[in-house]
Amino acid sequence: MSAQAPKITLLAGGGGGAKLAIGLAAILQPGQLSIIGNVADDQEFHGLWVSPDIDTITYSLAGLIDRSKGWGLANETSRTLEGLARLGSDDWMYLGDQDFATHIYRTELRRQGVRPSAIAQTIARALGVTANILLPSDDRMQTEVKTARGWLSFQEYFVREQCRPEVLELRIQGLEEARPTEEALAAIRDADLLILAPSNPLVSIGPILALPAIRNALEKTRATRVAVSPLIGGQTVKGPANRMLKAAGYSCSNLGVADCYRGLIDSLVIDVSDSADVAALQARGLKTLVTQTLMSSDADKACLARELLAIAGLAGTGLASQLDQPERVSA
Amino acid sequence: MSAQAPKITLLAGGGGGAKLAIGLAAILQPGQLSIIGNVADDQEFHGLWVSPDIDTITYSLAGLIDRSKGWGLANETSRTLEGLARLGSDDWMYLGDQDFATHIYRTELRRQGVRPSAIAQTIARALGVTANILLPSDDRMQTEVKTARGWLSFQEYFVREQCRPEVLELRIQGLEEARPTEEALAAIRDADLLILAPSNPLVSIGPILALPAIRNALEKTRATRVAVSPLIGGQTVKGPANRMLKAAGYSCSNLGVADCYRGLIDSLVIDVSDSADVAALQARGLKTLVTQTLMSSDADKACLARELLAIAGLAGTGLASQLDQPERVSA
Secondary structure, eight states: OTTOOEEEEEEOOOOHHHHHHHHHHHOTTTEEEEEEOTTOOOOEETTTEEEEHHHHHHHHHHTTTTTTTTBBBBBOOHHHHHHHHHHTTOOOOOHHHHHHHHHHHHHHHTTTOOOHHHHHHHHHHHTTOOOOOOOOSSSEEEEEETTTTEEEEIIIIIIIITOOOOOOOOEEEETOOBBBHHHHHHHHHHEEEEESSSTTTTTHHHHHHHHHHHHHHHHOOOOOEEESSSSEETSSSSHHHHHHHHHHHHHHHHHHHHHTTTTTTTTEEEEGGGGGGGHHHHHHHHTEEEOOOOSSSSHHHHHHHHHHHHHOOOOOOOGGGGGGHHHHEEE | OOTOOEEEEEOOOSSHHHHHHHHHHHHOOOOTTEEEEETTTTTEEETTTEHHHHHHHHHHHHHBBTTTTTSSSSSSSHHHHHHHHHHHHHOOSSOOOOHHHHHHHHHHHTTOOOOOOHHHHHHHTTOOOOEEOOOSSSSOEEEEETTTEEEEEHHHHHHHSSOOSSSOOEEEEEETOOOHHHHHHHHHHSEEEEOOOOOOOTTTHHHHHTTTHHHHHHOOOOOEEEOOSEEHHHHHHHEEEEEEHHTOOOSSSSSHHHHHHHOOOSSSEGGGGGGGGGGHHHHHOOOOEEEOOOEEESHHHHHHHHHHHHHHTOOOOOOGGGGGOOOEEEO
């Protein structure tokens, strides 16, 4: 990579964020891409530290993700979890046998005092990932969801309760004590293009932005700042973002997404099915790109990645050169 | 079980000890049998606390042991270990996927401050074991083996180096600080029959006896005290006991085994192939029973168990009643 190669930093949760990470990695050279992942979904299971969003990003970029589920490793077995259930442990959080290796390894290094950021990078490198996977903080910060039955951890709400309870409130335990990592701040400061992935604005991107120094870095960066809306046709592709937007007092629309990111982005990329939102978004001073944001195939992912680079006047390499130019409707 | 039912306590390592435990459990009622296992083979792997001898006993009594290997669970897979190897971890210590569940569970409870003894009992109960599996100590005590290349942990010597290096010396790290458990002391004090299993006298039974209060309890117990020699034809069935006896200054024979247990046993059970040793053993004041000590089948195990009960004038129930009376040569 030349010294002049532009730097792209992606803020991402799991699902859509991981898909966009695949697209970006496909058109960028090793070292160009940094991904600041979400650690507020982390939770300890069976005494092991599980970091679902970071693992989804890592497994996706390593080509090991279970593509049908969008999380976990492909071709998994569940013998260890079955063994734990036989011993009387809860097994509502699915953890596959090879996935357990990641959690065991991470937990061992954490107990040895290795920084969580360094662990994430070590795991990524061991699995062949060349992008930089960064943590917003090495400290514990955990999203909690208030329901009629009280506060739940994010995984209790998301996995155990399958997002069924009404969301009354969200909070991030540990936020006040959490310090940002130098790597994350540098990746925001030094980026040419800063992308907010089409992940849940409140519980995936939100916890990253909740760190004041990260928010401040985003406000000050010289990078072109683009968010990709997670909504398609005004709805979430997957997950509870729509109900969470409502619970947090935002409209469940691209305008609500824009409000979440107020002051932090220059452009918003929305799906063709939501093109009616363009005027209202522009009225808020946002450049708006209307395109196909649903990433079903690898070609879709690389197309969207290439469009994002184009917004910042950058060009990718690799896969994208083999793809048709996507149809763009720039507003 | 009636209040009068005799109590049998077995001191055991893995292999032969676990086989005899199966035999005893088959002819005794639930609650009659207590087994004090060896914890000095324990070692942390991947940040998880592995207790090979205790697990061998537990899995054996649960009917889950891999009978072809004599350790580990039957029908195991090794996806978690493969995952750890992919991350760069050592994988010379084989740990199967369901076995990992045990280590994860044990480690979680240890970190929560649960006594190792209580954990062992909880695991045993969860797997359907009715015998009492007791630890000699809740404290850390680990056998180390001195070789020409320096001190090795027991598992490094036994598994990684496959017992190849010459044994120069043995020691137990942590022995001086280790306190015996009340349960182990009570099981020795209250037993009617106290059996030292045909396990390695130095690294399986030895670490249990190395605790002064346990040795003292053995000296004082009203129980009939019987050891089963691990030697057959003057050789070990499996493992490095013969070379260790020599390294520790004992003769590699039933006389050496008797010397290891001097003052702690009333009777020694030896194999028919070693009947020539009877006179010398009797000269040391030991009652000697000559029988078939190799336990190939479940019938063998129950037969030997029944013979041990007979030495103390006790009779078993269950399986043994369905078996032919074993041929006995009492000396």
